[in-house]
Amino acid sequence: MSKLLVIENTKIKQDSQGRYCLNDLHRASGGNPTQAPAQFFRNKSVNDFVQTLTDMQICTSPVNTIRGGVEQGTYVCRELVFKYAAWINPEFEVKVYQVFNAYTQGELQAVNQIPKSFSEALLLAAELQAEKERNAPKVAFVDHYVEVGTSKSLREVAKILKMPERAMIDRLIQDRLLYRQSGALLPYQTAHSRDLFTVKTGTAEHGHNYTQTRVTSKGIEYIASRYASELML
Known part of the structure; x- marks a missing residue:
C-alpha cells in the first residue's frame, strides 16, 4: 500500500530503491510503440540528462534495468519520470504531475484508489488497517x-x-x-x-x-x- 501509485488505471511498480517502472508509464500513456522506453533512451538529450543527474548527485543510479521475473522492466528516478511524461505529450505530463503531487502529499487514496465494488472497498479497508497497525x-x-x-x-x-x-x-x-x-x-x-x-x-x-x-x-x-x-x- 505504501508504494501504490496508479496513473490512468495502471499501477506503477517501484523497485527496492523507489525508482518507478517506465514500462508501466508507457502502458499508462497508451502504449504507442514509437514512445516505448527504448525509443526514449535513444535521445542524446535524455542520456545527457541522466549523466547530469548522476554528476549532481540528485539521485543515485537514475536508471535500473531488471531482466526476467514479474518485476522485469526499466526503473527510473522521479526526475526521469517527469522528463519521459513530457516527451510523450503535454496532457500526459500534466496528468503525471497531478498524480505525483497527490502521492507526495498523501492524497492518492482519494484521487486514484476509489473502490469500484463493495468487495474492493472491504479489501482496501483491510489493507489500510493492516498498514496502520x-x-x-x-x-x-x-x-x-x-x-x-x-x-x-x-x-x-x-x-x-x-x-x-x-x-x-x-x-x-x-x-x-x-x-x-x-x-x-x-x-x-x-x-x-x-x-x-x-x-x-x-x-x-x-x-x-x-x-x-x-x-x-x-x-x-x-x-x-x-x-x-x-x-x-
Missing part, C-alpha cells in the same frame, strides 16, 4: 523518543528511526522534500511551510560559513509514518 509501533516510538520543539540532523534521524541514511535522503529528494545546492541539502518551500525542516546557518570554528538542514519533531514523525514500512530495519 504495522506502522503504529514505529510512530509511537518516535512520539516517546523525540521531544516536541527540538530538531535533529538527518544523520541523527536515520539512527533514531533505524533507517539507512542514504536511502532515507534519496527518498526525501525523490519526493521533492529536499534538494541539493552547492553540496548542501535544503528543503523545498512546500516542505518548509509544513514545518518538517529547519535550516541552521552559522560560522564554524575555522571561520567558514555553514548551512545545515535539520528535521523538526513533526518532520521526524512524518518521515517515520511515510517511510516506515519501506525503510525501517
